[in-house]
Structure formats: C-alpha cells, structure tokens
Amino acid sequence: MSLKDIATRTVVLQALADAVDAELKAAKAEQAAGLKQAKQDAGTRQIEATLPDGTVVAKVTLVSPMPSAVVSDNAAFTAWVRDNRPDQIKREFVTTVHPAFVTSLLKEMTAAGVPKWCDKETGEVHAVPGIVMQPRATSTRTTWEKDGKNSVAAAWKAGRLAGIALPELTAGGAE
Structure with a gap:
C-alpha cells in the first residue's frame, strides 16, 4: 500500500x-x-x-450518582482545618491544606452525603465551612x-441496521 x-x-x-x-x-x-x-x-x-x-x-x-463534596470557599475551609486539624496544614509562603487530607475529607463527606466531618478521636461532628454538596450529572x-457486540457487527454486515442510525453507514459492510 x-x-x-x-x-x-x-x-x-x-x-x-x-x-x-x-x-x-x-x-x-x-x-x-x-x-x-x-x-x-x-x-x-x-x-x-x-x-x-x-x-x-x-x-x-x-x-444517578449521589452528590459529591467539593470545596466552595477555600479560605473558610482552610481556616477550619487550621483550627481543627493543624497537623494537616502545609505552611509555605501561603497557607494550604495537604491535598491528601482534602481528598480524604471530601471522600468521607461524599460517602456521608453531608458537608460534615466526624473526628474519629473525639467523636465530635464538625460542620465544615467552605464545603458544599454538589449534584453530579445523571x-x-x-x-x-x-x-x-458480535451480534451488532453481524447485523451491520448483513445490512439490518439501516433504520437505526447513520443509514449511509449502516446499510452493510464488507467482511
């Protein structure tokens, strides 16, 4: 060729x-x-x-997936983490939350279906500011x-799909 x-x-x-x-x-x-x-x-x-x-x-x-937790107000969320889990703060020129902690926290909130976090050590439930439950697309x-898939391919080759989609392509193919 x-x-x-x-x-x-x-x-x-x-x-x-x-x-x-x-x-x-x-x-x-x-x-x-x-x-x-x-x-x-x-x-x-x-x-x-x-x-x-x-x-x-x-x-x-x-x-229809459940809504997922997302950070909607980074400043409020970071302030909450700083006050409640200072060990998860990464200090640089700016204050940020450890990405692994954010991922873990959002995963827990998504599973719970609410923007709240339970401290496993104290049992205290925190309403976490800066987090909202965001609907996910159906x-x-x-x-x-x-x-x-083999049945679809055989029907295409036999020309039996013309009425379903793209009649110019579904009239049948070569072996």
Missing part, C-alpha cells in the same frame, strides 16, 4: 469516526433524557437494547450481553 493510499484510508476513517462520534454524543444525550423521563413517569431505570430481529445485545441503566451505563 502506498503512502498516499495510507493517508487516504486514514482521513476516510477519521471522517467516519467523527460522524459516528457526533451521532453517538447526540444519541447518548437523547438516551439519558429518555431514561430520566421514564424513571420519573414509571420508575424505569433500565431498558434492553435489541436488534431489529429482537436479539438483546445490551442493557442500558440510568445511573448518566447511563451500558452492560453488554456476552455476544452483544
């Missing part, structure tokens, strides 16, 4: 990948919105993805059946 042929093959594959990627992003957004609405309307959190012949190839699940998760 000549360099020109390789370059042509590469740009054609890139153009196809870009077209599929754009279509995939739009489909995922539509899927997430549809599942979110289905959950509100009927409590549906999961749906099967099937080929036109009825073959189940995957299950798509709505994932997303979907695809769980493929054992031969799901």
Whole structure:
C-alpha cells in the first residue's frame, strides 16, 4: 500500500469516526433524557437494547450518582482545618491544606452525603465551612450481553441496521 493510499484510508476513517462520534454524543444525550423521563413517569431505570430481529445485545441503566463534596470557599475551609486539624496544614509562603487530607475529607463527606466531618478521636461532628454538596450529572451505563457486540457487527454486515442510525453507514459492510 502506498503512502498516499495510507493517508487516504486514514482521513476516510477519521471522517467516519467523527460522524459516528457526533451521532453517538447526540444519541447518548437523547438516551439519558429518555431514561430520566421514564424513571420519573414509571420508575424505569433500565431498558434492553435489541436488534431489529429482537436479539438483546445490551442493557442500558440510568445511573444517578449521589452528590459529591467539593470545596466552595477555600479560605473558610482552610481556616477550619487550621483550627481543627493543624497537623494537616502545609505552611509555605501561603497557607494550604495537604491535598491528601482534602481528598480524604471530601471522600468521607461524599460517602456521608453531608458537608460534615466526624473526628474519629473525639467523636465530635464538625460542620465544615467552605464545603458544599454538589449534584453530579445523571448518566447511563451500558452492560453488554456476552455476544452483544458480535451480534451488532453481524447485523451491520448483513445490512439490518439501516433504520437505526447513520443509514449511509449502516446499510452493510464488507467482511
């Protein structure tokens, strides 16, 4: 294969990948919105993805993660750490909190679902200033059946996907 042929093959594959990627992003957004609405309307959190012949190839699940703790006011948070856990202060030209402590603290608060921290040594529960619980985006998760991807590939090669997405690409491929 000549360099020109390789370059042509590469740009054609890139153009196809870009077209599929754009279509995939739009489909995922539509899927997430549809599942979110289905959950509100009927409590549906999961749906099967099937080929036109009825073959189940995957299950798509709505994932609604719990809010996560984030530092919203660094000065207030740093002042609290300085007063309550001075061993976690890193002194330089500026006062900062040890990054590992921030990570640990935010992880604990995220697990608890509240911007509070319990000192394991004293049992005292602290409402930590400068921390808020931030909602995380709802997303979907695809769980493929054992031969799901192979079934999709076979349906594509047989030209059975034209009505689903990108008809110019899904009319069938070469072996």
